Amino acid sequence: MVEGNPLSVLIIEGKRGNHDSFADGLNDKSHIVNRVPSGKAGLSMMDSITPHVVVVDAASLRTSGTRICQSFRKMDNELPIILIVEKNTQLPEIVDANLVLKLPFTVQKLTNRLSAYQPTDDKYIIKVGPIELNTQTQLVTCQDRQKKLTPRLVEILKILKKKMVMLSSESLCLRKCGKRVTLATHAPSTFISVGCEMRLRKTPATPNLSKPSEV
Numbered sequence: 001m002v003e004g005n006p007l008s009v010l011i012i013e014g015k016r017g018n019h020d021s022f023a024d025g026l027n028d029k030s031h032i033v034n035r036v037p038s039g040k041a042g043l044s045m046m047d048s049i050t051p052h053v054v055v056v057d058a059a060s061l062r063t064s065g066t067r068i069c070q071s072f073r074k075m076d077n078e079l080p081i082i083l084i085v086e087k088n089t090q091l092p093e094i095v096d097a098n099l100v101l102k103l104p105f106t107v108q109k110l111t112n113r114l115s116a117y118q119p120t121d122d123k124y125i126i127k128v129g130p131i132e133l134n135t136q137t138q139l140v141t142c143q144d145r146q147k148k149l150t151p152r153l154v155e156i157l158k159i160l161k162k163k164m165v166m167l168s169s170e171s172l173c174l175r176k177c178g179k180r181v182t183l184a185t186h187a188p189s190t191f192i193s194v195g196c197e198m199r200l201r202k203t204p205a206t207p208n209l210s211k212p213s214e215v
Helices: 022-028 039-045 066-075 107-117 151-176 183-200
Strands: 008-013 032-036 053-057 081-085 099-102 125-128 131-134 139-142 145-148
Touching: 008 022, 008 039, 022 032, 022 107, 032 039, 039 066, 053 066, 053 107, 066 081, 081 107, 099 107, 107 139, 125 151
Parallel strands: 008 032, 008 053, 053 081, 081 099
Antiparallel strands: 125 131, 131 139, 139 145
């Protein structure tokens, strides 16, 4: 069973894949699942539903799915999109999907990835610049990249966020008093940004956050 508010999923799924239906598996997980056989049918359904996430099972359609993702992205720039492809599928460097999953994998793995888009009360969300931390799911998002943090790191970031608010208040007070504010005031937010980028980074090199996550 899904805790809290149910997740609404629109899944584009054909019958040409060599794997079990993900739509059937997600129904068993008590998600609200709307299944359509093509991208065109999915775009039409958007007039009557508002999904939390769109899953494009391109492997079941025997296509790369890039044009379908592009069409959904044009319709709604904020809509989370998960693209499912065969292991050896060649994709362009930039894909209009938040996450790319390569077969084979289980429906449980897809469910785990979908948890990032589970409706959550605002009280569990911490936002600092481009970084959003969900303290309930322990998921951090930064410009379309996602990573699950350890409970300890989540607590550290929560403490740093509080320190940042305290320092911001102190900074405002000092400005009113006509005193010079040092750069140290911005250290906590900078530390959060750097820390999260390090966690989101796939390699020691500077990350290209414009690319979708790929598993």
